[in-house]
Amino acid sequence: MKKFLVFLIASLMVFVVAACGSNGATSGEGEKNDTKQESEELTIKHQLGETKVKKNPEKVVVFDFGALDTLDKLGVEVAGVPKDNLPSYLKDKYSGDKYENVGGLKEPDFEKISSIEPDLIIISGRQSEVYEEFEKIAPTIFMGVDTTKYLESFHENVKTLGKIFGKEEExxxxxxxxxxxxxxxxxxxxxxxxxxxxxxxxxxxxxxxxxxxxxxxxxxxxxxxxxxxxxxxxxxxxxxxxxxxxxxxxxxxxxxxxxxxxxxxxxxxxxxxxxxxxxxxxxxxxxxxxxxxxxxxxxxxxxxxxxxxxxxxxxxxx
Missing domain, CATH: 3.40.50.1980 (Nitrogenase molybdenum iron protein domain)
Structure with a gap:
């Protein structure tokens, strides 16, 4: 009887250890998936080059108002905008204290932009000449529309933003x-x-x-x-x-x-x-x-x- 009890206890211990090991493996796998999702990078091709961008960047500075109104429509928040030149239909929202003022369209405040520590900067034609200065601060993509193929370019830009921020369906x-x-x-x-x-x-x-x-x-x-x-x-x-x-x-x-x-x-x-x-x-x-x-x-x-x-x-x- 004693031998039987010893055998039963040993068997139960093996089962418990195995179960714990299984749960540990599942948990570790989940953590790996979460980490992978958080660190997933996209290579974005644009008119000024190729830029590696983290998916779902948290701090975003936007100089292109077309891109800004697209993000607004898709429900994506940003960190900073050039408040000196905001169009009227975006002014009520983005002139508020919630958003940092990053200068003018032709005169970006690089010190302010750097202090935000953005994960992504979005620019267009008016800032293209200082693209390299933006790149020194954070990954930067050009989102200006190619007017020689307006609709095609517009579609590409919107789909790119949808992909970056997980808003493809919208x-x-x-x-x-x-x-x-x-x-x-x-x-x-x-x-x-x-x-x-x-x-x-x-x-x-x-x-x-x-x-x-x-x-x-x-x-x-x-x-x-x-x-x-x-x-x-x-x-x-x-x-x-x-x-x-x-x-x-x-x-x-x-x-x-x-x-x-x-x-x-x-x-x-x-x-x-x-x-x-x-x-x-x-x-x-x-x-x-x-x-x-x-x-x-x-x-x-x-x-x-x-x-x-x-x-x-x-x-x-x-």
């Missing part, structure tokens, strides 16, 4: 909705048979933008025929005279007022609606359209801004 859903609205606008625009000219008004002067340019998506993606297919493609547009506008005589004249968001004073209407421009079909038919520069000039390329840009043009087309 990103796809928002993109699908925008694609549908653009499809309807394009059908409407092409059916109208009307043409258009897009201009930037700045301190009494005007410059024109055609296909594949900064504001060229009106032609390339929204389907409104350009009144002039040979406008020079450049960041600042092709300098034109008011005589040129009369000569081309567009059905629609889309105006982006730079002064309204840079100098704080809107002078586009006084500049554009002069005696010469009043001779055009655009003026005669009430088709001079003042686009919101917060979306078109300061921002663009984001889930919020692109959706609003589509709405503005759609509301203008008859």
């Amino acid at each position: 990103a796809e859903k928002e993109l699908a909705a925008i694609d549908e609205s653009i499809k309807k606008l394009k059908e409407k625009a092409e059916a109208s048979g009307k043409n258009a000219l897009v201009i930037l008004a700045n301190e009494g002067k005007v410059s024109a933008y055609g296909p594949k340019s900064r504001f060229g998506l009106i032609h390339d993606e929204f389907g409104i025929k350009a009144v002039d297919e040979n406008i020079e493609v450049s960041t600042h547009g092709q300098s034109i005279s008011f005589e040129y506008i009369v000569e081309k005589n567009p059905d629609y004249l889309f105006v982006v007022d730079r002064g309204a968001v840079v100098g704080g004073q809107s002078s586009a209407k006084q500049t554009v609606e002069n005696e010469l421009v009043k001779k055009t079909n655009a003026y005669k038919n009430g088709n001079i359209v003042y686009l919101d520069p917060n979306y078109w000039y300061l921002s663009g390329g984001g889930l919020i801004s692109v959706a609003e840009m589509v709405k503005e043009v759609d509301n203008a087309i008859q």
Whole structure:
């Protein structure tokens, strides 16, 4: 009997040790999976190079307002933004004390950025010349839109942000909705048979933008025929005279007022609606359209801004 009891106790001890060993292995495996998830890195290819980015970075500094409004739409928080230049539709939220002020679009505060110790910095064209300075502080990716292929580039940027922050499904859903609205606008625009000219008004002067340019998506993606297919493609547009506008005589004249968001004073209407421009079909038919520069000039390329840009043009087309 004693031998039987000794045997029984020994067997139970072996079972308990084995069970503990099994639980320990499972726990260790879970910890490894958690660690792997936390330390997972993505290699992001962008216009300025390749950057290794940790998935779900916690501290993010954003200089591109299109990227900022995409993150806002996807429910992703950030740590710092350039408060000196915030577009109106983002100002109420991001001018608050919760977010650090990292300077201006053209004058980043590198000392402030460094003090945040960000896990990721997102920039675009206005900061591209100092990309290497950002890289010294933290992994930096370029999220500016390639205007020669606007929608494709916009899609890539949104999907990249969705991947980095684990918001792939939400990103796809928002993109699908925008694609549908653009499809309807394009059908409407092409059916109208009307043409258009897009201009930037700045301190009494005007410059024109055609296909594949900064504001060229009106032609390339929204389907409104350009009144002039040979406008020079450049960041600042092709300098034109008011005589040129009369000569081309567009059905629609889309105006982006730079002064309204840079100098704080809107002078586009006084500049554009002069005696010469009043001779055009655009003026005669009430088709001079003042686009919101917060979306078109300061921002663009984001889930919020692109959706609003589509709405503005759609509301203008008859």
